[in-house]
Amino acid sequence: MKRELNVFLTAIMFYTRLPCPGWVGHEDSLLNQSTRYLPVVGWxxxxxxxxTFLAGNILFGPSxxxxxxxxxxxxxxxAFHEDGFADTCDGFGGGWTKERILExxxxxxxxxxxxxxxxxLLGTKFLSLQPLVSLSTSQPLVLILLFVMAxxxxxxxxxxxxFTHPYVRLSESKVKPVAQAVERYNLYIGATFALVPLLALSVATLKPALLLLLFPLFVLKLYLGNYFSKWIGGYTGDCLGATQQVSEVLIYLTSILLWKFT
Structure with missing residues (x-):
């Protein structure tokens, strides 16, 4: 049990700036296994x-x-994921070979x-959140579930x-321990943690159609996977950050449509 707690806190320590107890280890094996808790970091x-939005809305208004x-x-x-997104834009925008893109x-x-x-990206995220919070401001639980789900x-x-693509970053990358082979059961655990907020949101809003947002996310994953593979033969840590950011925005945009038309 203590080791599992250590794995979870390793995820918190690596993917956020939140303080962790001093006894939390920095072992590569713990970081590798912490992948299953990445959706919980999202929680x-x-x-x-x-x-923060609920407090800011009361004090200063929704915007x-x-x-x-x-x-x-x-x-x-x-700005862990935003940094990855920016680096990915620079790499794929300015490079024309695998070596140059990675450089x-x-x-x-x-x-x-x-x-x-x-x-x-940030402008789209801000503008897409405006109609969503207006639909859920009177329901704090729904709003919390919306943020947690995204x-x-x-x-x-x-x-x-x-689990689906090879890692191609140079050996000194800080994300390398994460990218090493991980047992597939970690993927299933992560999927469970990721789906719980979505299921809870669909129940709380009485909108089971919200589950349909999994489809555009699947399409996005296929597209990005093919794109990254075409140019660099796999993915890097920056690609993961970019995927997270684009997926978050896509979730907000799709949620708007599903909220309006279902």
Whole structure:
């Protein structure tokens, strides 16, 4: 039981900036196994973002509430996934060979593609959250489940690459321990953690059609998988971050449509 707690806290320590007890280990094996808890990290980040919005909405109104929730989620994760998205935009936007793409993605500097990509991504996220929170502001539980579902499910989509595609990043990457072979049961555990908030949201809203948002996520995974494989032969840690961010935005956009037309 203590080891399992250690694995979970390792996930918290690696994927967020939240403080963890000093006895939590830094072993590569623990980080490797912590993949199954990545959707639970989404629960934590989603709850923080949701409660920040609820407080910000009361104090400043919905628009500032959304902005503050986004700021809080970025601070909580240390912009871990946003950084991966920006690097992916720079790498695939500016590189034309596998070697060049990987070289650009490794560069700590952010280029034009990354800046423009982040502006468009964050702007879309902000604007897509506005109609969603207006539909659920009077139902705090629904709003919390919405945030938790989006953060959890998007992280699960990203971590599926570990089980379906080869890792191609250079040996010194900090994500390398995560990308090593992981037993498939971790995928099933992660899927369970990811689906629970979605199922709870569909029940709370009496909208089982919300389950349909799994389909565009599946299509997105196939598209990104083919795209990454075509250009670099697999995925990198930055690709995982980009997948999480794009999946989160797609969840919000699809939820708007399903909420309106079902």
């Amino acid at each position: 934590v980040v989603g709850c923080i973002a949701a409660f 500032l509430g959304i902005l503050l929730s986004m700021v809080t989620s970025v601070i909580t994760t240390g 650009i993605m490794k560069d700590s500097r952010v280029g034009t593609y990354g800046v423009v990509g982040l502006i468009l 953060h959890s499910l998007s992280r699960f989509v990203a971590c599926t690459f570990i």
